[in-house]
Structure formats: structure tokens, C-alpha cells
Amino acid sequence: MRIAILSDIHANREAFDAALEAAQKRDPDEVVLLGDLVGYGPDPVYVIEKAVDLVARGALCIMGNHDEAVARNLGNMTENARFAAQWTRERLASTHLDFLARLPLSLQSENRLYVHASADRPAKWSYIRDVDAAERCLASTDARFIFCGHTHVPAIYYALPGRRPMHFQPLDNVAAPLSALGRHLVIAGAVGQPRDGNPAACFVLVDTQRHEVTMVRVPYDHEETARKIQAAGLPGWLGMRLKIGR
Amino acid sequence: MQRFEAGAVIDGFELAEKLPAGGMASLWRATNPRYDFPLVLKIPFLDPGGDVSVILGFEAEELILKRLSGPHVPRFAAAGSLSRVPYLAMEFVAGTGLADVVGDAPLPVDEVARIGTEIATALAALHRQKVVHLDLKPENVILAERGAVLLDFGLARHAELPDLLGAESSVPMGTAAYISPEQVLGERSDPASDLFALGCILYQLATGEEPFGRPATLAGMKRRLYHAPRSPRDIDEAIPRWLEAVILRCMEVDRSRRYVEAAHLLSDLRNPDQVVVARRKPQDKGVWAAIAKLFRKTDERSLVGKPTLSRKQAGPSIVLAAVDLANGSDALAGEVLNETARVLASREDSWLACVTVLRTEIIGETRAADESGRPVYLKRLVALKDWAHPLHLPEDRISYHVLEAVSPADAILDYAEHNDVGHIVVGARASSAIRRHLGSVSTKVVAQALCSVSVVRLKVVEEQARPL
Numbered sequence: 050m051r052i053a054i055l056s057d058i059h060a061n062r063e064a065f066d067a068a069l070e071a072a073q074k075r076d077p078d079e080v081v082l083l084g085d086l087v088g089y090g091p092d093p094v095y096v097i098e099k100a101v102d103l104v105a106r107g108a109l110c111i112m113g114n115h116d117e118a119v120a121r122n123l124g125n126m127t128e129n130a131r132f133a134a135q136w137t138r139e140r141l142a143s144t145h146l147d148f149l150a151r152l153p154l155s156l157q158s159e160n161r162l163y164v165h166a167s168a169d170r171p172a173k174w175s176y177i178r179d180v181d182a183a184e185r186c187l188a189s190t191d192a193r194f195i196f197c198g199h200t201h202v203p204a205i206y207y208a209l210p211g212r213r214p215m216h217f218q219p220l221d222n223v224a225a226p227l228s229a230l231g232r233h234l235v236i237a238g239a240v241g242q243p244r245d246g247n248p249a250a251c252f253v254l255v256d257t258q259r260h261e262v263t264m265v266r267v268p269y270d271h272e273e274t275a276r277k278i279q280a281a282g283l284p285g286w287l288g289m290r291l292k293i294g295r
Numbered sequence: 296m297q298r299f300e301a302g303a304v305i306d307g308f309e310l311a312e313k314l315p316a317g318g319m320a321s322l323w324r325a326t327n328p329r330y331d332f333p334l335v336l337k338i339p340f341l342d343p344g345g346d347v348s349v350i351l352g353f354e355a356e357e358l359i360l361k362r363l364s365g366p367h368v369p370r371f372a373a374a375g376s377l378s379r380v381p382y383l384a385m386e387f388v389a390g391t392g393l394a395d396v397v398g399d400a401p402l403p404v405d406e407v408a409r410i411g412t413e414i415a416t417a418l419a420a421l422h423r424q425k426v427v428h429l430d431l432k433p434e435n436v437i438l439a440e441r442g443a444v445l446l447d448f449g450l451a452r453h454a455e456l457p458d459l460l461g462a463e464s465s466v467p468m469g470t471a472a473y474i475s476p477e478q479v480l481g482e483r484s485d486p487a488s489d490l491f492a493l494g495c496i497l498y499q500l501a502t503g504e505e506p507f508g509r510p511a512t513l514a515g516m517k518r519r520l521y522h523a524p525r526s527p528r529d530i531d532e533a534i535p536r537w538l539e540a541v542i543l544r545c546m547e548v549d550r551s552r553r554y555v556e557a558a559h560l561l562s563d564l565r566n567p568d569q570v571v572v573a574r575r576k577p578q579d580k581g582v583w584a585a586i587a588k589l590f591r592k593t594d595e596r597s598l599v600g601k602p603t604l605s606r607k608q609a610g611p612s613i614v615l616a617a618v619d620l621a622n623g624s625d626a627l628a629g630e631v632l633n634e635t636a637r638v639l640a641s642r643e644d645s646w647l648a649c650v651t652v653l654r655t656e657i658i659g660e661t662r663a664a665d666e667s668g669r670p671v672y673l674k675r676l677v678a679l680k681d682w683a684h685p686l687h688l689p690e691d692r693i694s695y696h697v698l699e700a701v702s703p704a705d706a707i708l709d710y711a712e713h714n715d716v717g718h719i720v721v722g723a724r725a726s727s728a729i730r731r732h733l734g735s736v737s738t739k740v741v742a743q744a745l746c747s748v749s750v751v752r753l754k755v756v757e758e759q760a761r762p763l
């Protein structure tokens with residue numbers, strides 16, 4: 050079974066299209082949108098409508114903190130994010146807002162748990178940036194595989210019996226093994242706003258037969274996205290960071 | 296714990312005969328009609344509540360063995376699931392175990408060099424596949440007809456895989472007699488660690504003694520960071536200086552002084568006359584030196600030097616410059632030299648093999664040409680050294696080879712392949728009717744080389760440009 054996981058799309062149409070096309074070429078059996086469809090980017094309507102369409106065809110979709118902030122009109126974020134959330138909200142119809150508001154915080158499919166930030170109190174939106182946070186996440190569920198996004202930086206934590214979780218930074222486009230012994234916490238890189246220094250869109254491909262997980266990188270026209278961000282009157286830094294991948 | 300006996304069948308593998316094995320797993324000859332090569336099954340001892348690193352090592356070995364190919368490793372066949380019966384099925388490699396050979400040490404020099412060459416060849420192939428063995432010892436080497444075959448990847452490390460075994464473990468993993476100093480300090484990623492272990496094996500083959508004994512404690516293993524073993528020639532003066540130099544260079548604690556790549560060691564073992572025998576500095580002796588040493592608090596990490604990986608990524612380790620000196624050093628030879636300098640500059644410890652070919656008319660002419668031909672050969676060697684002189688390379692970074700051959704291209708290709716050359720620089724003469732008819736040396740080299748090739752051509756001045 051092959052699973053494609055797209056996280057942190059952030060209303061970036063160009064990145065979403067490129068990643069989805071690359072994912073679909075691999076003929077996945079399950080497609081997961083791992084939260085933060087919107088926020089930061091200039092194309093929220095396009096991304097939401099595409100997500101609605103994918104969900105109608107069987108894809109799984111969960112809520113991210115930006116989706117929540119836009120749907121519930123919350124202001125609990127950094128200045129750029131708050132501004133972008135407000136900007137996004139003004140452009141969405143009630144059906145769009147309704148779709149975001151109804152997204153679940155997590156979903157389980159077989160032995161795989163999908164949650165945007167952490168399985169440890171998902172609605173707190175905490176970041177998994179170190180082994181301690183990974184350990185808390187792993188301790189709060191018995192799922193063999195947990196997939197999170199939120200940090201925009203790809204990582205795999207191997208939870209092997211009798212040991213603390215081990216951090217591994219997966220290489221781009223190189224399959225990392227899934228241990229037959231352990232549980233795994235996979236942090237997906239971002240489709241629409243990578244922050245690991247590589248501007249190419251990132252999505253996760255899992256192959257359960259081969260016991261492998263790959264961070265697939267897909268270059269896209271980020272100049273165009275940055276131009277739209279500028280034209281929309283969104284903060285310039287949001288376009289700049291797409292070019293440098295930070 | 297499940298017990299196995301001959302005749303038992305696991306996933307289609309029928310166990311035939313139990314082989315002697317260590318304490319971590321049992322080994323069985325096995326048959327399975329699905330595979331067209333002889334098989335062996337490795338079944339780990341997994342006790343409930345037992346040491347988890349045994350299971351991790353088993354899983355790590357499967358991950359790595361699956362990814363390896365070529366004649367120097369056993370072929371991977373299948374692996375059993377950990378949740379049912381864990382096993383690794385792989386090719387059974389027939390040959391002489393190096394462990395049996397070691398029993399006869401000291402061995403003649405030629406034999407030591409031959410075995411060293413075979414293992415270095417196998418290591419070069421392994422390291423090219425991004426894997427470090429990290430437990431090289433006689434028990435893990437089979438001298439087979441197809442060359443040395445390395446066994447047991449239970450402690451090995453693949454550069455692109457997570458190190459399931461090494462995480463948060465500062466306990467050294469390896470075999471006390473052969474483990475490298477950086478592994479003793481918990482580092483598990485440097486191919487140079489395997490070259491250290493190979494040095495220990497060659498030491499043992501040449502002298503009949505293990506260089507560090509078999510210390511059982513961490514402190515005992517750490518001794519090798521501070522105390523060099525007796526030099527091989529102290530044990531047996533008949534060991535040639537070049538071989539001693541090669542062995543001790545493998546066993547340098549500081550990795551900036553050790554061989555960085557198996558290919559380089561290979562080249563030294565094949566060309567003993569070009570090994571630089573450095574005069575070794577006498578150890579600081581005397582009471583004051585010993586007292587001073589006691590008070591000097593050294594950082595152990597600084598003793599083993601920096602990992603060799605960053606150097607390896609900088610550029611090719613061995614560069615072959617092929618230069619045509621039949622008509623003396625001309626403008627093209629000068630340009631080949633310039634390009635060679637640029638390629639060498641990418642890596643501070645790169646090493647240059649200067650090659651020129653003496654053309655002979657028929658194969659096997661060498662001996663007849665010896666009487667009158669010797670001066671020709673010598674003259675060419677002098678010319679070759681003179682050509683390379685402007686590079687000002689220290690003698691341990693350069694070697695000179697005047698090859699006698701009917702086909703210069705074949706001679707260059709053959710040398711490059713045998714010495715694991717990473718980059719060839721060769722000149723190309725301007726096109727002419729004869730050259731088009733006979734085919735040029737550079738064309739053939741480019742077409743058949745197994746590595747990158749730079750072809751150097753003189754920039755054509757306009758009047759000489761080919762007519763329309």
C-alpha cells in the first residue's frame with residue numbers, strides 16, 4: 050500500500066498542484082491532507098475547493114492551526130500569520146469556512162494516526178522539534194505510525210524498544226526504512242512553505258510493503274507564488290521565505 | 296526460544312547443516328529451489344527480555360545487506376519477519392576463511408600484500424556503496440575465488456540510513472583487537488575506520504602478533520589512542536620497510552595521517568617501490584617528557600582527527616594524468632598539466648598518478664627492448680618527472696608510470712581501472728585525416744573509462760581553424 054501525505058499547503062496553489070501531480074504519478078492508495086490548507090498563501094479558495102474535491106474522492110483531511118484560526122476567527126498567532134488569517138477569512142465564502150470548521154483534529158487509518166501538530170493534546174498545537182516533544186507525542190497513542198506536520202521541517206523519530214526515540218533527518222528523495230521493531234513518528238515537510246532551507250515543495254510517500262518512507266521534493270514556480278503574495282498585499286516576507294525555503 | 300534442526304523448513308528454506316557460529320546467531324546451510332545460488336540462513340538468538348541491540352543489529356544487517364551488491368558481499372536472498380521467525384537468508388560463499396589463514400601467520404611478504412590487496416579491493420567496493428563495515432576482522436573475511444568477500448554487517452553503517460544501533464550509545468561497538476580509535480570514542484561513520492582494522496589484520500599477518508592484544512575494558516581499548524604498538528620491523532627485521540610504512544599508515548590514530556581511501560592503500564600495495572618510507576620520529580622518551588605528558592590534558596577527540604568524509608566529497612582521491620611525451624613536452628602537455636593542477640586543487644589530499652605510454656609494435660616486445668630500450672624507458676621517466684615538476688607535489692602525493700603498450704588507450708584504461716582512479720586527464724590532438732582513420736587515444740578513453748575524464752585540447756587559433 051502506498052500513502053501520499055501532503056502537509057502545510059498554506060494556500061500555495063503552485064506548490065499544491067506540483068506536489069499533487071507528483072504524488073498522483075505514484076498511484077497512491079491513500080491521500081492525506083495533514084492540515085494547514087490555508088494561511089500565508091494567496092490562493093485559499095483554490096486550495097480549499099481542491100481539498101473538498103479530493104475528500105469527495107476518498108482523501109483524508111485534518112485540521113491545522115491556521116485552518117482553525119481562519120474558521121473560528123482566532124487571533125492567537127504571530128503578526129504575519131494573524132494578518133494572513135484575517136485576509137484569508139475575508140476571501141472565503143461560508144461554505145469554505147464551514148468545510149474548515151468541520152475538519153477533525155486527527156484521524157486514524159489502520160495503524161496510522163494522522164494529526165497536524167502532535168498526538169499529545171492536538172488542540173494545543175505544540176511543536177515537535179526535539180526528542181522530548183517526540184517522546185510525549187509517542188507516549189500519548191499506541192499507533193505504530195504517527196504522521197505530523199506543523200514544523201515544516203522533515204524528521205523521523207524511531208521509537209525502538211527500551212530506548213528513547215531516535216531522531217533521523219531523512220534525505221530528500223531517499224527512502225528511509227521503517228523498523229519492523231519500533232513505532233515511528235514522521236514529521237512531514239511542508240508542501241506550501243518549506244523551512245528546511247530547500248525551497249522545493251515536500252510531501253511524504255509511505256510504502257507499507259517496502260517498509261519505507263520518503264520525503265519527496267518537487268520544485269515549483271515559487272516566483273509566481275511570491276508575485277501573487279505581493280500583488281495581494283500580503284506581507285512581503287511571506288513571499289521572500291518561499292524563495293529561500295526558511 | 297524456538298529450536299531448529301536439520302530438515303526443518305522456514306518460509307521455503309530447508310535447513311541442511313549447522314555451521315559453527317558465534318554467540319549472536321546460528322548459521323545453517325540451506326536449500327530453496329527459488330534461488331540459483333548456495334544458501335546460508337542466519338538465525339539470531341532472540342530471548343524474550345534479551346539484549347535489544349541484538350535485534351537492532353539483526354534489523355540493521357538486513358537493511359544494509361539488501362542494499363549491497365557486487366562480488367565482495369554475499370548476495371541477499373530473503374529475510375524472515377521479526378514477528379514470526381527472524382532470519383537472514385543469503386548466499387553461502389565458498390573459500391578460505393581469513394581466520395584460518397591468520398593461524399599460520401607470520402606469512403611471506405608477497406602473501407600479506409596479496410591478501411591486503413584483496414581486502415582493500417573489497418573495502419573500496421563497499422565504501423563506494425556508502426557503507427562502512429565497522430567490524431572488519433579475520434572471522435568476517437572469506438578469501439574466495441572471486442576475491443575477498445566481507446561477511447556480517449551487524450555493526451555496519453550506511454551513510455543514508457538511520458543508525459538504529461548507534462543512537463545514544465557511547466559504548467564502543469566492534470572487536471577489541473581491531474577496533475579503530477574513533478570507534479572506541481563512539482564514532483560510527485568513517486570509512487577510514489575499516490582501513491584501521493585492515494591495518495591491524497595486515498600487522499597480524501606480517502608479524503604473527505595482534506597489535507593491541509584483546510583488551511576487555513574500555514580503558515584497555517583506549518590505550519591505542521596513546522600508545523603505538525611495537526613496529527612490525529621491531530618484531531621481524533625481515534619485513535620490508537615499505538610494508539611496515541603501509542601498515543603503520545593504516546593504523547595512524549590521527550585520521551589526517553591515515554589512508555583516506557582503500558584505493559590509495561591498494562595502489563601502495565601494488566606499487567611497493569613508490570611507497571614513501573618516512574623516517575619515523577623517535578618517541579619522546581625520558582622522565583621529563585613522561586611527566587609533561589601526564590600533566591598535558593589532551594582532548595581524546597582531537598587525537599583521532601576530523602572525519603574523512605568531508606575530504607572525500609571535495610574531489611577525486613586519485614587523479615590520472617596521461618601525457619604524451621613522445622616528442623618532448625609540447626604545448627598540449629603543458630595544457631594537460633594546467634588542467635591536472637585544477638583537478639588536484641579541489642582536494643588537498645588528492646593523489647596524482649602520472650602516466651605516459653611507450654608505444655611498442657608487438658605485444659611482449661618488452662624484454663627484447665630491454666638492452667637498447669632501457670635508456671628509452673629511463674629517458675621517458677625523467678621526462679615525465681620533469682613534466683610534473685611544476686606541480687610541486689610532495690612525493691607521497693605523486694607516482695610515475697611509464698607503461699609499455701601497443702595501445703596507449705588500453706594501457707591508460709587498464710591502469711585506471713586497476714587503481715580505482717577517480718578522474719582521468721588526457722590530451723587530444725587536433726583532428727587529422729590519419730587520426731580520424733586510426734581513432735584517437737582520448738576518444739577511446741572517454742568511451743570506455745569507468746570514471747570522469749577531462750579531455751584537454753589546445754584552443755585553435757583562427758588561421759588554423761578547419762577550412763569550410
